[in-house]
Amino acid sequence: MDPGEGGSPAAPSTSGAAPVTIAGAAAEIKEDAGKQVVVILIGPPGSGKSTFAEAVMAGAAAAGRPWARVCQDTIGKGKAGTKIQCLKAAADALKEGKSVLIDRCNLEREQRSDFVKLGCTVQADVHAVFLDLPAKVCISRSVSRTSHEGNVQGGMAAMVVNRMLKNKQAPLLTEGFSRITFCTDDDDIKKAVDMYSALGPSHSLASGVFGQKSKGPVQTGIMKFLKKADTSSINKSSGTMVTSSERKTGQQNTTLKQENLEAGGACSMQVEKKLDNLKEKEEQSKEKVSSDTSLCTLAFPSISTADFQFDLEKASEVIVDAATDFVQKHDNVRLVLVDLSQKSRILSLVKDKAAKKSFDSSRFFTFVGDITQLHSKGGLQCNVIANAANWRLKPGGGGVNAAIFNAAGEALQHATKECADTLRPGNSIAVPLPSTSPLHQQEGVTHVIHVLGPNMNPMRPDCLKSDYTKGCKVLREAYNSLFENFASIARSYPGKQNDETSSRKSASGVISPNDSKTKREGSDDSQRTKKYNSMGSSDAPNQAREEDNKKNGAVTNKTWGSWAQSLYEVAMHPEKYKNADSILEISDEFVVLKDLYPKAKRHVLVISRTDGLDSLADVKKVHLPLLRSLHSAGLKWAHKFLEEDASLTFRLGYHSVPSMRQLHLHVISQDFNSPSLKNKKHWNSFTSAFFLDSVDVMDEVDQHGSVTISPDERLLAMELRCHRCRSAHPNIPKLKTHIAACKSPFPSHFLKKDKLLSASTVRTGCS
DNA sequence: GTTCTAGAAC
DNA sequence: GTTCTAGAAC
Numbered sequence A: 001m002d003p004g005e006g007g008s009p010a011a012p013s014t015s016g017a018a019p020v021t022i023a024g025a026a027a028e029i030k031e032d033a034g035k036q037v038v039v040i041l042i043g044p045p046g047s048g049k050s051t052f053a054e055a056v057m058a059g060a061a062a063a064g065r066p067w068a069r070v071c072q073d074t075i076g077k078g079k080a081g082t083k084i085q086c087l088k089a090a091a092d093a094l095k096e097g098k099s100v101l102i103d104r105c106n107l108e109r110e111q112r113s114d115f116v117k118l119g120c121t122v123q124a125d126v127h128a129v130f131l132d133l134p135a136k137v138c139i140s141r142s143v144s145r146t147s148h149e150g151n152v153q154g155g156m157a158a159m160v161v162n163r164m165l166k167n168k169q170a171p172l173l174t175e176g177f178s179r180i181t182f183c184t185d186d187d188d189i190k191k192a193v194d195m196y197s198a199l200g201p202s203h204s205l206a207s208g209v210f211g212q213k214s215k216g217p218v219q220t221g222i223m224k225f226l227k228k229a230d231t232s233s234i235n236k237s238s239g240t241m242v243t244s245s246e247r248k249t250g251q252q253n254t255t256l257k258q259e260n261l262e263a264g265g266a267c268s269m270q271v272e273k274k275l276d277n278l279k280e281k282e283e284q285s286k287e288k289v290s291s292d293t294s295l296c297t298l299a300f301p302s303i304s305t306a307d308f309q310f311d312l313e314k315a316s317e318v319i320v321d322a323a324t325d326f327v328q329k330h331d332n333v334r335l336v337l338v339d340l341s342q343k344s345r346i347l348s349l350v351k352d353k354a355a356k357k358s359f360d361s362s363r364f365f366t367f368v369g370d371i372t373q374l375h376s377k378g379g380l381q382c383n384v385i386a387n388a389a390n391w392r393l394k395p396g397g398g399g400v401n402a403a404i405f406n407a408a409g410e411a412l413q414h415a416t417k418e419c420a421d422t423l424r425p426g427n428s429i430a431v432p433l434p435s436t437s438p439l440h441q442q443e444g445v446t447h448v449i450h451v452l453g454p455n456m457n458p459m460r461p462d463c464l465k466s467d468y469t470k471g472c473k474v475l476r477e478a479y480n481s482l483f484e485n486f487a488s489i490a491r492s493y494p495g496k497q498n499d500e501t502s503s504r505k506s507a508s509g510v511i512s513p514n515d516s517k518t519k520r521e522g523s524d525d526s527q528r529t530k531k532y533n534s535m536g537s538s539d540a541p542n543q544a545r546e547e548d549n550k551k552n553g554a555v556t557n558k559t560w561g562s563w564a565q566s567l568y569e570v571a572m573h574p575e576k577y578k579n580a581d582s583i584l585e586i587s588d589e590f591v592v593l594k595d596l597y598p599k600a601k602r603h604v605l606v607i608s609r610t611d612g613l614d615s616l617a618d619v620k621k622v623h624l625p626l627l628r629s630l631h632s633a634g635l636k637w638a639h640k641f642l643e644e645d646a647s648l649t650f651r652l653g654y655h656s657v658p659s660m661r662q663l664h665l666h667v668i669s670q671d672f673n674s675p676s677l678k679n680k681k682h683w684n685s686f687t688s689a690f691f692l693d694s695v696d697v698m699d700e701v702d703q704h705g706s707v708t709i710s711p712d713e714r715l716l717a718m719e720l721r722c723h724r725c726r727s728a729h730p731n732i733p734k735l736k737t738h739i740a741a742c743k744s745p746f747p748s749h750f751l752k753k754d755k756l757l758s759a760s761t762v763r764t765g766c767s
Numbered sequence B, C: 001g002t003t004c005t006a007g008a009a010c
Helices: A049-063 A083-095 A109-121 A135-144 A155-166 A186-197 A217-226 A250-262 A269-276 A278-290 A312-329 A345-355 A399-408 A410-419 A438-443 A468-491 A520-535 A539-551 A562-572 A621-644 A680-687 A694-704 A732-741 A748-752 A759-763
Strands: A029-031 A037-042 A067-071 A099-103 A125-131 A179-183 A203-205 A208-210 A296-301 A333-339 A364-368 A384-388 A427-432 A447-452 A583-586 A590-594 A603-608 A649-655 A664-669 A691-693 A756-758
Touching: A037 A049, A037 A109, A049 A067, A049 A099, A049 A125, A049 A186, A067 A083, A083 A099, A083 A109, A099 A109, A109 A125, A125 A186, A125 A203, A135 A155, A179 A186, A296 A447, A296 A468, A312 A333, A312 A345, A312 A364, A312 A468, A333 A345, A333 A468, A345 A364, A384 A399, A384 A468, A399 A410, A399 A438, A410 A427, A410 A447, A427 A468, A447 A468, A562 A590, A562 A603, A583 A621, A590 A621, A603 A621, A621 A649, A621 A664, A621 A694, A621 A756, A621 A759, A649 A694, A680 A691, A680 A732, A691 A694, A756 A759
Parallel strands: A037 A099, A037 A125, A067 A099, A125 A179, A179 A208, A296 A333, A296 A384, A333 A364, A384 A447
Antiparallel strands: A029 A203, A427 A447, A583 A590, A590 A603, A603 A664, A649 A664, A649 A691, A649 A756
């Protein structure tokens, strides 16, 4: 044993106290089949790793569990070796069925990641034991020792320890550990040694994070030890928001504020309160806000108050109500409202309103910082972050959405796409963030929950104008949905130590839906249900059908964009929209809908309700009666419109390659007098061969059993020609000026097959 | 499908 | 300078 580390009372306990309880957790040794364990020790020189390892080796060997200690300081024939040698030795020991103690500093995630991966190769549990003693203790021990295996001793030791501690990264479950034990003093170490020593071959340890406490004195300790006045360089490496009880003087309070600023501008309600009332509040606040990772934490931006222009005052009320309700009902969760600016008005409003409410303020507070860098820059560990998404769940657009998609990389885009295509206002969708995502690796974020709030901005879709009755309702729904999704995730969060689900953490550290096989309130099911709800009910049958198609070997030529689903949604669930002005008629076979962006004075869609009939390409002879029904409905509505305006002329037909999913017949007046007709594609889609007359379609299906589609994009890019006189025009405005005045008769081929419907044809019975 | 916008066209 | 389009973004 290294005499330099002998100061640590890490030997097996002689006190006779219960051996395996740490930080108040229940006894964690379980009788079961027992698994090999890879224990990765984490700590600077002088933290007592070797003492720990040797004590555990001896104790556990006595209990019957074979261990191998892999010590980088001695692996080279008694001298310091390489990481590769350690990896090989550890892998060999695991193959022999031994459990392994990795005895090297492992202070940075990258340094230990390869050892974490070793556990996967033999299905071993991977544990971290973080020997997080005060720096001055480590330095003191390593300076004074004389025969350290790695030669970290004497005058150089202080510098080495100091340098290492600057870069230390506390272990996270998301790195792949199934269990993390924090030891912040010798007593903790003793208990951890006892626990691992008592581990027999048919034992395993509970999963989760154990023994973590608030940090703080470490860095100050280094500075005191090194007698340096300038704290800035070290403060920058501090990951915690609230520090130690040493901060009792005014000067130290200033340091706290400075630290928070340097750590990414972090400033929480709780922290500010603490600064103001430090003497009164210190003990109760410091642990809760700083590093209480036993609470599953959701960081969320204010929804709808940026681009969607929702009133801040009203939004703050909704936030405070929803959040306080939530934290009062759930005991293992923490909510953090995040905004970038210290001057954020929404944060101020929420803080003010929250202050008037009675609840545990350590479980809902505000935080200034970048939501994509809360851990690395702000020292705030958040397992889950919310995204103020757009309805298409796509990256870009600026603000939080762009920042999160950017920080999370393509992994989030792919993961999102697997969960949902679109989102409705008032809903949210939880997306497990793949471990390949930088946001997962660097910030420890395991899930992103996309939320869509109400829109009050007339320049954005689904504007509620100034209807704040509905707006507040939808915003509340959005937060409720967000928090419910978060609760589902939190139920399987391993940090909740007495939670029966805590051991169900996957080895990769990612809580995937499949891992959450908890029986509590069926979180798995609720997650799935939520997934479909969030998309609108259309996607569940859509996915099922697509899968069926694949099974049946059906060829799906067209993939529909997320924006192309709305007609399908209306067709499948017209009752949901029956009060909307745009729905004109609902039958078993079809729905008649005013086109949201009419390209003429009158423009309606007759949408088939047959599931699986996306476009003309899917139409078979069996659908002929349906085509006739659609046509009849179109005629009926055209007649109705002609009664209202006898000057109109109608044409009924289909786009050969529609943009929107679900077979729909256009009934469109031939004036094309509409501000929504804006470009060449619009024009040509109704006036070129791209537009297939309903009568021709029915004839062709009748004669050939299907419609010949020759998708030709060039039809849409053709020059702009008047549909009456065929004159060419240089641009849309000039064309529109012309058609408003053109009185030429329609080309004769339209007239031959009753393709045009006007007051005169109705009167003469030609239609 | 719409919206946005850089840059072409005028 | 403004108008308009094409293509990217949504």
